[in-house]
Amino acid sequence: MGNIVWLASYPKSGNTWLRAFLANLVADAGASVPLADLPQYCEDEARPELFTALAGRPSTELTFDEITVELAEAIAQLSPFGMGNPEPVFMVRGATIVDWRVIKDRHVKIRLAAGGRTMQGIGFNMAQRKTLTGAIDAVFSLELNEWNGRRDLQMRLKDFRDT
DSSP: OTTOOOOOOOTTTTHHHHHHHHHHHHHOOSSOOOGGGGGGTOOSSOOHHHHHHHHSSOTTBOOGGGOOHHHHHHHHTTOOOBTTBOOOOEEEEEEEEEEEEEETTTEEEEEEEETTEEEEEEETTOTTSOOOOSEEEEEEEEEEEEETTEEEEEEEEEEEEEO
């Protein structure tokens, strides 16, 4: 899966030690971060800006080369998704719209291209949105669409905008 590193921590199972590890990695100060200072690195919610500082890009931004069946399968293993376990959401920037179709007067089926690859996407209840042409930034969850004996990667659109 390329350069993606998955870290999981569960309450009361070493969560403080994982926070300490990540705080020291981010601080990179040559000295240990005091335990009292951990909240500035990790609070109740994830702090994606810390990853962004290390990786040089948002944690949720992917290129089409990074979107693979293996990634979709790994994400599926994290299910079921819900209030306590939100579904991972990703973003691609500057993808070219190859095809845009309205399905059943309510949904949008699109095909995007970037980096020499194409990708299918579906946007439920997005038919009222303006038909776009050119390039877009898209926010989506990743899924495997199994239909008629075929298994394809598909972006389930959450939002999009012109670039």
